[in-house]
Amino acid sequence: MHNGNLLEIRNLTTIFPGRRGDVRAVDSLDLNMRAGEILGIVGESGCGKSTVLLSILRLIRHPGYISDGEIRFRGVDLRQLNSSAMRQVRGKEISMIFQDPQTTLNPAFLVGEQIREALRLHHIIPGRKMPWPFDAALRRHEKQRVLEVMREVGIPSPIDRYVAYPHQFSGGMQQRALIAAALVCGPTLLLADEPTTALDVTIQAQIVELMLRINKERGTAIILVTHDLGLAAEFCQRIAVMYAGRIVEQGNVEQVVMHPRHPYTQGLLNCRPRISMRELRVQPIRGNVPDLAELPFGCAFAPRCEHVQDVCRIGPVPMVTEPDGHINRCLVHTGFQRQENWQWSDRVERTV
Amino acid sequence: MRAVKILERVLVTIPIVLGVAILVFLFIRLTPGDPVDIMMGQGGAVSEGEMEQLRKEFHLDEPLPVQLWLFLKDAVRGDLGYSYVLKRPVTQLISxxxxxxxxxxxxxxxxxxxxxxxxxxxxxxxxxxxxxxxxxxxxxxxxxxxxxxxxxxxxxxxxxxxxxxxxxxxxxxxxxxxxxxxxxxxxxxxxxxxxxxxxxxxxxxxxxxxxxxxxxxxxxxxxxxxxxxxxxxxxxxxxxxxxxxxxxxxxxxxxxxxxxxxxxxxxxxxxxxxxxxxxxxxxxxxxxxxxxxxxxxxxxxxxxxxxxxxxxxxxxxxxxxxxxxxxxxxxxxxxx
CATH class of the missing domain: 1.10.3720.10 (MetI-like)
Structure with a gap:
């Protein structure tokens, strides 16, 4: 394994060409992940966090494309793989769960068969003697494995549920079925794209619990994409905050939540309603999510920032890594100038 | 269960087809042109009496409700009548x-x-x-x-x-x-x-x-x-x-x-x-x-x-x- 990291993303840039120019949905993104770790990516809708996950699996839909960067998974750059080798990674090494289980399960197929599909595609069960539909023993083994996984993710009476259609499941059960489909080949990395957003609050807690258990029992590393900083704080070991296609702050939960460095992270924390502090009004972040096709020249957050100074607008703001590993992309902590004892990101940012 | 429902639907087609038959029966009789006139026009010189004879044979001299009754009575038994022109059973011609x-x-x-x-x-x-x-x-x-x-x-x-x-x-x-x-x-x-x-x-x-x-x-x-x-x-x-x-x-x-x-x-x-x-x-x-x-x-x-x-x-x-x-x-x- 490469430097002990399961996943290393360097300079990832994903572009969606548009009528008004290219949209850099993910811009020069760096990210590291150890095996078995839970990493949260937090940001508003449209900041590119889901695009990061789809870029890792190379499932960016045409006309979007990954224009630059490396995605090293277990030391192998996924961008260099041919399409059949990439298919071997999808579902087997890295699998994904999605935001809306209701539209993600195929309405025309049995739930059990949809969970089984990845198993069959990757020939996980050995001892195949005949072509698939004729090998009764193989099919029995596959079904056995599917039922085990269904039981593991907490689907009651899996034998009956195997032959049910998605519309006969509740939302929470549908998401459990999708998690089962993602886990059936025993992946080392699970990408979760807002897995609780479309669910009731009580079901949300159950799904989060389930994912924590999977992480603990199977050692599956998880990237959780969410707009809910509170959820990420509860669930993750490290958090990356994204804004306008870039990571603006990254650190462990304590660093990001207790000592947020970037004004955007601080804004996100302030605009969460808290029952314990009823008298404290929720403070929304001023302004709107920027148009990715027309980003400002300097810091993308500058138009909404309370601390903004002229220097923020003259050029791109580089990443700064503090001695404790807390990373952020804001000039306010450097007194709006470079400080020698801080390690600058060695890469010069491309100007937009 | 599915078979029962399919059978049900097949049975429902019978009134639909009968309804269509009644509509067609009425509408073709509304269109101008008398079948016997057309036949005889092609046949050459024929007397008034012979035409009456034909009308009687085809039950065209009866009032409409009676004609309809005669048609439906035969139709439910699978008899669709004789073609005026071809002089053969309609079911045979169709099959x-x-x-x-x-x-x-x-x-x-x-x-x-x-x-x-x-x-x-x-x-x-x-x-x-x-x-x-x-x-x-x-x-x-x-x-x-x-x-x-x-x-x-x-x-x-x-x-x-x-x-x-x-x-x-x-x-x-x-x-x-x-x-x-x-x-x-x-x-x-x-x-x-x-x-x-x-x-x-x-x-x-x-x-x-x-x-x-x-x-x-x-x-x-x-x-x-x-x-x-x-x-x-x-x-x-x-x-x-x-x-x-x-x-x-x-x-x-x-x-x-x-x-x-x-x-x-x-x-x-x-x-x-x-x-x-x-x-x-x-x-x-x-x-x-x-x-x-x-x-x-x-x-x-x-x-x-x-x-x-x-x-x-x-x-x-x-x-x-x-x-x-x-x-x-x-x-x-x-x-x-």
Whole structure:
């Protein structure tokens, strides 16, 4: 394994060409992940966090494309793989769960068969003697494995549920079925794209619990994409905050939540309603999510920032890594100038 | 359970077909032109008395309700009366002609689906490519070309110029086919007559293509647009994220769901295959129901028109029943 990291993303840039120019949905993104770790990516809708996950699996839909960067998974750059080798990674090494289980399960197929599909595609069960539909023993083994996984993710009476259609499941059960489909080949990395957003609050807690258990029992590393900083704080070991296609702050939960460095992270924390502090009004972040096709020249957050100074607008703001590993992309902590004892990101940012 | 419901639906078709029969019965009697006048006009000098005799024979001198009663009374027993002109039982005439029409309709359906499916799928997968634009332009042409014109052009090209296919008819004179079911392709297979099989198949190609072209065009367009939708859906992304190849993604996950609207349209197009065949049968000298009913209408041959339209109505209702049954298999959310 490469430097002990399961996943290393360097300079990832994903572009969606548009009528008004290219949209850099993910811009020069760096990210590291150890095996078995839970990493949260937090940001508003449209900041590119889901695009990061789809870029890792190379499932960016045409006309979007990954224009630059490396995605090293277990030391192998996924961008260099041919399409059949990439298919071997999808579902087997890295699998994904999605935001809306209701539209993600195929309405025309049995739930059990949809969970089984990845198993069959990757020939996980050995001892195949005949072509698939004729090998009764193989099919029995596959079904056995599917039922085990269904039981593991907490689907009651899996034998009956195997032959049910998605519309006969509740939302929470549908998401459990999708998690089962993602886990059936025993992946080392699970990408979760807002897995609780479309669910009731009580079901949300159950799904989060389930994912924590999977992480603990199977050692599956998880990237959780969410707009809910509170959820990420509860669930993750490290958090990356994204804004306008870039990571603006990254650190462990304590660093990001207790000592947020970037004004955007601080804004996100302030605009969460808290029952314990009823008298404290929720403070929304001023302004709107920027148009990715027309980003400002300097810091993308500058138009909404309370601390903004002229220097923020003259050029791109580089990443700064503090001695404790807390990373952020804001000039306010450097007194709006470079400080020698801080390690600058060695890469010069491309100007937009 | 499904079988009971299907049987229920089949039984429901009986009142529908009877209702259609009553409507046709009334409307053809409303159209100007008296069958006996027309017959006699062709026959030459006849006396008033002979015409009265004929009217009596056909019960045309009775009041309308009585005529209707007489017609329905026989119809429920399966007797559709005698053709005024051909002087033979209508059921016999229809059963002679029906196989030709059904063979042509099935041939057109097969050809149109063979054309429409690859085109619809490829156009959706390669949206806005040259293939897509070309085939959608072709589909537009297929919809807008009248079948008598397309039929003649096809005959000119493939029969007259290239001499690949026969000009008209159902089978060559040298085939010596023994008639078993009336479906020539099936008969030649049953009797093991290879010459007759190829001959009847070759005769089937051009009329099927002519009749199926507009159907293929409509189905291709519907399939393309519903494939475009299903290809964008979340479950397609899920299938890709499981490591499925493009083949499985397109032909299993996307196509399966795109079939639901497509099957509905195919069911409706069966009406075109039945209704449109009159012209095509005329152009290709195809001895089917369409040609017979057209001349029956000109002759005001009331029993023959009534019987044929009932068969059309029955076939149309059955085609839609088949579509509804297929629907329940394609879309598990729907019950019959």
């Amino acid at each position: 002679e002609r029906l196989p030709a029409t059904i063979e042509l309709a099935l041939g057109s359906l097969v050809i149109s689906l063979l054309i429409a499916f690859p085109i619809g799928i490829i156009s959706a997968v390669r949206q806005n490519s040259a293939v897509d634009r070309l085939s959608m332009a072709g589909a537009f042409l297929g919809i807008s070309m009248p079948s008598f014109w397309l039929g003649i052009i096809l005959i000119l090209l493939f029969s007259v110029q290239l001499k690949w296919l026969p000009v008209q008819g159902r089978i060559g004179f040298d085939a010596q086919l023994q008639n078993i079911t009336g479906y020539f392709v099936l008969d030649s297979l049953l009797s093991g007559n290879r010459i007759a099989f190829w001959s009847s198949l070759r005769h089937l190609i051009l009329p099927s293509l002519t009749l199926g072209a507009p159907v293929a065009a409509v189905v291709a367009r519907v399939l393309r647009s519903s494939m475009l939708e299903t290809l964008r859906s979340d479950y397609v992304t899920l299938a890709r994220s499981k490591g499925a190849s493009e083949w499985i993604v397109v032909l299993k996950h996307a196509l399966r769901n795109a079939l639901i609207p497509t099957v509905t349209v195919v069911g409706l197009q069966v009406g075109i295959l039945l209704g449109g065949n009159m012209i095509v049968e005329e152009v290709f000298g195809w001895p089917g129901l369409g040609r017979m009913v057209v001349s029956a209408i000109f002759d005001r041959d009331f029993p023959l028109i009534q019987g044929t339209v009932m068969i059309y109505a029955f076939t149309f209702v059955m085609a839609n029943l088949i579509v509804d049954v297929m629907y329940t298999y394609l879309n598990p959310k729907i019950e019959l």
